[in-house]
Amino acid sequence: MTTQPETTARLLITCPDRPGIVSAVTTFLYHHGVNITELDQHSSDPSGGKFFLRLEFQTPTLDVSISALRQAFGDVVAKPFGMQWHITQASERPRMAVLVSKHDHALMELLWRWQRGELQVDIPMVISNHADLRAAVESFGVRFEHVPVTAETHAEAEAKMLALLKDQTDFIVLARYMRVLTGDFVSHYPSRIVNIHHSFLPAFAGADPYLQAYKHGVKIIGATAHYVTAELDQGPIIEQDTARVSHRHSIGDLKRLGRDLERQVLARAVRWHVEDRVIVDGNKTVIFAQ
Amino acid sequence: MTTQPETTARLLITCPDRPGIVSAVTTFLYHHGVNITELDQHSSDPSGGKFFLRLEFQTPTLDVSISALRQAFGDVVAKPFGMQWHITQASERPRMAVLVSKHDHALMELLWRWQRGELQVDIPMVISNHADLRAAVESFGVRFEHVPVTAETHAEAEAKMLALLKDQTDFIVLARYMRVLTGDFVSHYPSRIVNIHHSFLPAFAGADPYLQAYKHGVKIIGATAHYVTAELDQGPIIEQDTARVSHRHSIGDLKRLGRDLERQVLARAVRWHVEDRVIVDGNKTVIFAQ
Amino acid sequence: MTTQPETTARLLITCPDRPGIVSAVTTFLYHHGVNITELDQHSSDPSGGKFFLRLEFQTPTLDVSISALRQAFGDVVAKPFGMQWHITQASERPRMAVLVSKHDHALMELLWRWQRGELQVDIPMVISNHADLRAAVESFGVRFEHVPVTAETHAEAEAKMLALLKDQTDFIVLARYMRVLTGDFVSHYPSRIVNIHHSFLPAFAGADPYLQAYKHGVKIIGATAHYVTAELDQGPIIEQDTARVSHRHSIGDLKRLGRDLERQVLARAVRWHVEDRVIVDGNKTVIFAQ
Amino acid sequence: MTTQPETTARLLITCPDRPGIVSAVTTFLYHHGVNITELDQHSSDPSGGKFFLRLEFQTPTLDVSISALRQAFGDVVAKPFGMQWHITQASERPRMAVLVSKHDHALMELLWRWQRGELQVDIPMVISNHADLRAAVESFGVRFEHVPVTAETHAEAEAKMLALLKDQTDFIVLARYMRVLTGDFVSHYPSRIVNIHHSFLPAFAGADPYLQAYKHGVKIIGATAHYVTAELDQGPIIEQDTARVSHRHSIGDLKRLGRDLERQVLARAVRWHVEDRVIVDGNKTVIFAQ
Incomplete structure (x- = not known):
């Protein structure tokens, strides 16, 4: 239909x-x-x-x-x-800002789908704590803002991002944004920040999940899209997917295979968010997906 | 819930x-x-x-x-x-008759789930064109009827089966029953005969699908549960699943892996039929599964 | 071939x-x-x-x-x-003892495959801390030993099991055996005890993994077969598999879907162990599977 | 490693x-x-x-x-x-030419992976029978050749393409090139033309596979990468993958989901071809993948 x-x-x-x-x-x-x-x-x-x-x-x-x-x-x-x-x-396209660091695959997947008309959003800006992806983002005709962050300037950087986003954005996607957002930042966008985590949560929360997975010798890796809450990697899960791996796969292979998972899982989660298919129920979600 | x-x-x-x-x-x-x-x-x-x-x-x-x-x-x-x-x-348990030949895996899966209380049906009888599985069936306390079939006695055998089933059965499962049923037989149970075919239909319809798959060099095999119609292997599909294979798998391996697929796919299809989750829409189905 | x-x-x-x-x-x-x-x-x-x-x-x-x-x-x-x-x-069939509690699905899957000739082992005995499954096991012509265990009699029960197993068994399968084995017991069968855990390890180690998964709102559940070491649920992983779930699935549904995963994952792991396809490498495994 | x-x-x-x-x-x-x-x-x-x-x-x-x-x-x-x-x-990068029509997803996936350094090839040119994708291709710094084809000019167009490709290419990828190549063209690149077909072959060979799948009511769709031979959609299969669908999916949904499959399957097949992991054995392949 x-x-x-x-x-x-x-x-x-x-x-x-x-x-x-x-x-x-x-x-x-x-x-x-x-x-x-x-x-x-x-x-x-x-x-x-x-x-x-x-x-x-x-x-x-x-x-x-x-x-x-x-x-x-x-x-x-x-x-x-x-x-x-x-x-x-459905004709009111929500405004989606993207936060990203250096890894471009999750961001590119979103931009590419958006460009093809698969993602019914407007993209007011992409913000990064690095300048590396400026050219790639601007080639899509999308505004790029570089907001560097260090341990010392974290509060300041978040304030700057909040100012940039204010009145410009309906929800935020963390497309491999590698800095932890404070509870204060998150409180401005409750159930409106979608993160892609590169593991099958709750396994391997925190840093370097592929390294953790490699050391643990798992036979399946995963990726998880979830809403961001004040507690790191603990927000309501929207979507997950997995892929088989074996002893033959190096950490580099896990990262390569994981990138494909992350792209697919994040794209589905964002699509469902945009189409109002996700309802948050405490620390869980109800997903009315096709 | x-x-x-x-x-x-x-x-x-x-x-x-x-x-x-x-x-x-x-x-x-x-x-x-x-x-x-x-x-x-x-x-x-x-x-x-x-x-x-x-x-x-x-x-x-x-x-x-x-x-x-x-x-x-x-x-x-x-x-x-x-x-x-x-x-x-839900308390009115439908009566499920099973037709089987010599392969026991699909039948055993159903009997085993039924015995555990996973399948809310009564089983008035299992009918086979071979006597091999009598002991296995009767060990579950289920009636076993042996109705031999040859090319010459096909009509007679179907008549005998229809007589056995009459007033005793609400739907029929073909759990690897290897004889083709006539349109006449099928017309007594429209959208009420569930067959498990050992391929990813419409690929490899007809005989020896694993041999066909092996010769074709596919990288994925499948199994299909569907309602039986007068046209062989063409009835509305209820459920399908697939498994990866490679050049290392012999025909024997395909059959072994395929058995696991067939068991799972048939069990799901029967469960959905029993729970009134399947509606036939022409040559397709609407599945209101969980 | x-x-x-x-x-x-x-x-x-x-x-x-x-x-x-x-x-x-x-x-x-x-x-x-x-x-x-x-x-x-x-x-x-x-x-x-x-x-x-x-x-x-x-x-x-x-x-x-x-x-x-x-x-x-x-x-x-x-x-x-x-x-x-x-x-x-390959003609020297290893002797596989099975330990089980009350859940029969993993045990039945192994016995069923063994009876069909899919699993090239001898089964000297099944040991359970409950008497419930005696008839089911003996119907396969397999010896059943009931060794009750309480918190007080744990050491004694393990000693009794070790005595029963001594010289009778090459490896042990824990087919949902719900008591934790001591390091001493495990040390008698290093890399020779295969356990099926009903979660996607390392997520949801310990008790009640389906309840943990349900509360966490994961979109995928899993099962893990691994060798048992002194550290609970931490031994080298042999095989894992996953299945999609949604908000529609109750804990009972997770358990039902999980049973199918557990059966498949354990059957593959045992097959690989029996065919000498698993080499333990520290806390990981090398799997030379087809 | x-x-x-x-x-x-x-x-x-x-x-x-x-x-x-x-x-x-x-x-x-x-x-x-x-x-x-x-x-x-x-x-x-x-x-x-x-x-x-x-x-x-x-x-x-x-x-x-x-x-x-x-x-x-x-x-x-x-x-x-x-x-x-x-x-x-491995340091000798093979030269990969791509033929494409109007659908850009399979092409973009390859260009994107190539740009990131995931695909160890040189790309001498992309040839299309339409001019639509010129800007997209050239933005990657890749040469674009427009070779229109009509029923009347088919032989001429193939001759022109062969001339363009001569001495410039080691293998060819058909990234949704919608014209059938003649046996003569194919004979210049035996086992060196990789095609992505948007169905689970041998099901739904030929035109409009998603429409065929939709009408057939299958519960799983697929994509197949294979070497091109003189016989349409019959060459040795390199890789396949599948995705679940339901009665809720329109033809448009099947195409959308299928695009993701096609991208993944083609990317894997090309990677394996480039890394010399594929050996053709008659109408089948041996895949020495990780």
Whole structure:
């Protein structure tokens, strides 16, 4: 089934589970002329758990404006059920800033997909603590900002980045950004910073995961995309994938194979974030992926 | 989320897509005190396509009997929307007959899962065109019927099997049954015969797929579970899986690796069939799997 | 390529790497009429590293007895190169004892493959700290020993098991044996106890890995077969595999999916151990698998 | 284990299998001071089959020049055993020409890996039957040649391409080149044209494989890299991979997911070809991959 981004909207809901939610939501939308094209739901526990819902619907037959629909939905449905919710239009492209250090593969994968039209975002800027990737980024017509960081200038650098990002960005991707962000920085973008970690978390958190994996003699390596929280490498996992390795693979081979994993896993996670397919539930995620 | 089979019921619907279906269905159920615990839907095309819905719900809070609910749903919802539909209770274990020849691995996998309580079926009988597996089957406390087949006695043998199965079986699994069933036999169990084919269909349909795969030099082998139709190895695919192979693998190795694939793929397909997670849509399937 | 177990022998070598090893080994064997049918080698580092070699050869054209070949090889080749080595004949089936608690799936998978002739071992006994699986084991014609263990009787129970196993077993499989073995017990079978752990190690070592995985919200679960050392869940990894999961999967679902992984991973690891395809290299393994 | 391209050489051998080959080869190399760092072999059948060998060795300790080694090896070892063989140096980068039409993903993946130094080739030119990708190719500093093709000008276009490629290229990659090459063209580059086909061959050979897959309702899609022969989509398979799909995926989704498969599969196949890890054996391949 193919639908047009121009006419597609999405409703995401989190609320305490109780009977009647789907009925109330779908009946409300039906009476406003909405045509639902995707509906996915999840209950963490039908007795006293949380309920999650994602709807995709088409707007051409809507009998009111989107903003009027939002107003009415809030009053009529969301309030009585105690919902956290939002309605987005697929045509409103979120603004994605990318933070990167020297490794370019994860960044290039995103830029390349964006250039081809696979990733429905605007990219206001790429920020790096190194200048190396300026030319590569600018060749895509994307702004590049170099914000050096040292142990001494960490606070200052974060302040500078926050100033650059302010009002310019809806979410941030850490495409192998090798500096740890402070809890203060993270608090500006809760559940809106996606990181790619080059291991199968929770195994090999922290530095040099490929070296750790090599020394441990694992037969499978992995990559993990997750939301960043104040606790390093512990945020809610969005996506993971793995690849087989053997005693024949050097650390260099693990890094090479891992790059391919990182590119694929990050691209999927970003796509799902952009399409409103991820709902954070405490330290876990609900993923309404295709 | 864990739910009890005793109190779980399922509603499956296929109908022409049009706005308002989910609203009508969920509102009806809500008004009868039903607590929906799973809901999955699919539209082949929102404009003029088919709509598919699977609901799992809990019956304890139901305000009427299941049969009254069926009656009311048929009149109030199903009829106006032109639905094909059925409501089943998880506690009603379907009766699964198994047809097998000499290879025992697919059969054993099913019997073993059934014995452990992983497969919510009754097994009225296993029928084989060979006597070899009698002891193995009977050790599970399952009835074994030997119905020999030759080219000359094919019609007679099918008649005998149909007589054995009549009123005793809800669906049939071909667990490496090596005789081709006639269209007549198949017509008694439309979309109710699950076959495991030892290749990645449509590649290597017909006889000796591992030999075909070996000669072709493929780097990946597969197995396919599908519903049987009158056309050999062409019925709607339920599930497939693959495994990597190399030039080091002999035909014997392909068969050995393939057995593991066949066991896993068939077990998943049967589980989904039993849990009403498969809807046939022409020559394809909609799978509402977890 | 298919070869006969009766006439197949294997040579495994570990030694300091230096030029000329393969030449010396293969020339020696050639002069004794040996036909090499598989040769696999690995060097951890050509300068100052370790060298590993596995050869499969056919004995019918051998000009001396196997024991004379062993004697000569030791003197002429192994000694000058400082090799650890052994030659085994595929026809000498190693004796595999299995330790199990209450979960039967890993044990059943091994017994089932053994019964079909897929696993070239003898099984002198299955030992369990519970009596539950006696009938299931004995139905395969295999001896079952019940050795209860409590915190107080742990030493005594291990002594009893060691006495039962003594002179009866070449290696041990822990098929979900839920008691931790002491370093003393393990020291009797160095690199000869294969355990299946129900997680993707090193993630979720210790107790209740599926619960840990569930709470952590991972998108992939795993199973790991490894040799047991004195340090819990830290021994050299033989094989791992993974399966995708989602927010829809309960802990019960993880356990169910995990059982299938555990069965497959353990079966592969045991097969490789039995076919002399595993060489331990410190806390890692070299796997000369097909 | 990491080795330097500057000092790494490779020996590939195909010959009738018989005892003594490995001994003869390794002893010859040992006596010339060669340090073997990888050795992989395969016998299609020890009695009367074909034998395949790939050796990687380090040249610094060689007692003669590479050309003298080639001369001596030919006389002393290759001739008596009837070997087809060649010795290459990893530092001699093969020249890879790429043919492409309008889809850029497979081409971009190769150019991107080449730019990063992951692919040890020179790229003399990219040829396309469309002009669309000129700017993208030239931005990598690579020559772009536009050779339009119509049904009428097919012979002429192939002649023009052969003229462009002559003496400039060691092998050719068809990175989604959508015109069928004639047997005559192919005969100039036997086992030296690598094609990426967007299906799991032999399923869905020919045109529009994703449409075929969609209509067939398969649950897994694939991609296949193979050498081109005169017979369309039938040449020896080098590598394949697969990805799960479901009823939720439109044809557009299959194409999107398939692009990722095609990129990965082609990149692996080209890498193996470049590193002399592929030996063609009739309509199959022996892959000495890591």
